[in-house]
Amino acid sequence: MEKLWTGRFQKPLNEIADAFNASITFDSRMFREDITGSIVHARMLAKQGIIASAEAEQIVAALGDILAEIESGALAIDEKCEDIHMFVEGELTRRIGDVGKKLHTARSRNDQVALDLRLYLRAESEEMIALLQAVIQAVVKVAAANTDTIVPGYTHLQRAQPISFAHHLLAYCAMFERDIARIEDAKERMNISPIGSCALAGTTYPTDRVFEAEQLGFRAPCLNSIDGVSDRDFCLELMSAFSIVMMHLSRFCEEIILWSSWEFSFVELDDSFTTGSSIMPQKKNSDMAELIRGKTGRVYGNLFSLFTTLKGLPLAYNKDMQEDKEGIFDSVDTLKMCLQVFAPMVESMKVKKENMLAAAKGGFINATDLADYLTKKGMPFRAAYKLTGQIVAYCIEKGLDLESVDLETYRSFSELFCEDLYEAIALSTCVNKRISLGGTGKESIQRQIEYYQKQAQ
Numbered sequence: 001m002e003k004l005w006t007g008r009f010q011k012p013l014n015e016i017a018d019a020f021n022a023s024i025t026f027d028s029r030m031f032r033e034d035i036t037g038s039i040v041h042a043r044m045l046a047k048q049g050i051i052a053s054a055e056a057e058q059i060v061a062a063l064g065d066i067l068a069e070i071e072s073g074a075l076a077i078d079e080k081c082e083d084i085h086m087f088v089e090g091e092l093t094r095r096i097g098d099v100g101k102k103l104h105t106a107r108s109r110n111d112q113v114a115l116d117l118r119l120y121l122r123a124e125s126e127e128m129i130a131l132l133q134a135v136i137q138a139v140v141k142v143a144a145a146n147t148d149t150i151v152p153g154y155t156h157l158q159r160a161q162p163i164s165f166a167h168h169l170l171a172y173c174a175m176f177e178r179d180i181a182r183i184e185d186a187k188e189r190m191n192i193s194p195i196g197s198c199a200l201a202g203t204t205y206p207t208d209r210v211f212e213a214e215q216l217g218f219r220a221p222c223l224n225s226i227d228g229v230s231d232r233d234f235c236l237e238l239m240s241a242f243s244i245v246m247m248h249l250s251r252f253c254e255e256i257i258l259w260s261s262w263e264f265s266f267v268e269l270d271d272s273f274t275t276g277s278s279i280m281p282q283k284k285n286s287d288m289a290e291l292i293r294g295k296t297g298r299v300y301g302n303l304f305s306l307f308t309t310l311k312g313l314p315l316a317y318n319k320d321m322q323e324d325k326e327g328i329f330d331s332v333d334t335l336k337m338c339l340q341v342f343a344p345m346v347e348s349m350k351v352k353k354e355n356m357l358a359a360a361k362g363g364f365i366n367a368t369d370l371a372d373y374l375t376k377k378g379m380p381f382r383a384a385y386k387l388t389g390q391i392v393a394y395c396i397e398k399g400l401d402l403e404s405v406d407l408e409t410y411r412s413f414s415e416l417f418c419e420d421l422y423e424a425i426a427l428s429t430c431v432n433k434r435i436s437l438g439g440t441g442k443e444s445i446q447r448q449i450e451y452y453q454k455q456a457q
């Protein structure tokens with residue numbers, strides 16, 4: 001394929017170098033953005049009298065045809081071209097001849113690729129936000145069905161205090177909500193138009209960058225043309241936000257994997273989201289959750305790969321920057337798939353309430369409440385804490401739990417104990433009396449559930 005830049009060259013590009021240099025195999029996914037940008041550019045050129053209106057109309061019509069044909073599959077993207085920009089321009093010129101050659105006036109591939117990537121990632125960010133909202137709603141649904149499900153809450157993976165399973169799940173909704181805010185924030189900063197920066201220095205033509213920015217839905221054109229072509233912060237910001245989403249998904253998946261084990265047996269994933277073993281007939285593996293956890297590594301990796309690519313680059317555009325795309329496209333695809341799998345996987349999982357309750361009954365997780373009982377009767381908390389520790393030690397020695405020690409024994413530890421202590425350390429009391437704002441008590445859970453449900457309306 002003849003290059004568009006052959007004027008100065010005597011020899012064609014070496015075949016291996018040609019393949020090495022090309023980005024079409026991965027940047028072709030931006031064909032829509034490339035054509036949309038070109039249509040606006042042609043209109044701007046005509047509006048400013050840089051090309052004739054009739055010429056712009058011809059260019060716009062042909063670009064419209066090319067777009068429709070690529071979308072319908074009638075036109076295949078020729079992978080012998082260097083990149084998607086060259087393909088579209090080449091195809092345009094093939095169709096309308098010399099007029100097509102006018103499109104690249106007052107433009108460079110450097111601002112073109114920066115534009116395409118921003119447009120592409122802006123759209124993908126919106127999709128990602130919608131997928132995250134779907135995940136939140138799936139989690140809220142499970143939470144709403146489990147407000148009365150008591151489960152041990154853990155610290156150090158040791159049973160700590162009884163909580164409602166809904167409360168545990170809702171913690172993840174808070175994380176996903178911040179994730180949405182981070183992506184929205186990155187999207188907002190990304191939404192600045194680089195087109196018209198040209199190669200790096202701007203142009204001598206009387207272009208209208210504000211018009212182009214407005215037509216393409218940007219907040220404004222960028223202020224500095226060198227920054228316009230060399231900035232990839234928006235990729236890093238988005239990949240950072242994606243990495244944090246993956247970290248949240250991964251933590252959740254790690255818990256689901258633990259909960260699905262025989263040892264916990266707190267949940268059972270639906271058959272449609274698990275796999276069997278090729279050799280062990282009894283197995284039901286949480287492959288989807290494991291894969292999400294595993295794929296977190298590659299999303300982090302893509303972020304660090306681009307950080308490293310960019311760190312030594314002098315201004316402005318360098319070909320190194322072509323390396324921005326594969327990583328971020330992979331992160332987009334990976335995160336999308338993870339979110340799409342995660343929502344129905346969580347929503348369809350079976351919650352084994354009895355097993356959760358049974359686990360909550362062991363491990364003295366109401367010991368804090370016993371100490372609080374004494375404190376409310378006037379004993380200083382530190383003294384109550386120590387005495388409760390002694391009672392726990394007594395229970396361990398006798399093979400008892402706190403509920404099964406009789407009142408007489410309790411009173412031998414402290415005269416403050418009365419019959420109402422049993423009510424005070426009942427697991428349901430421990431959960432529902434935690435009425436502090438954001439605690440595991442009923443009202444707090446209801447408030448959280450309503451908060452997220454309202455977002456869906």
Ligand code: ARG
Pocket residue numbers: 023027082083109110113317319321322323
């Ligand atoms: N394929 C290139 C990229 O992805 C487009 C920009 C090329 N610009 C250049 N001066 N060679 O970065």
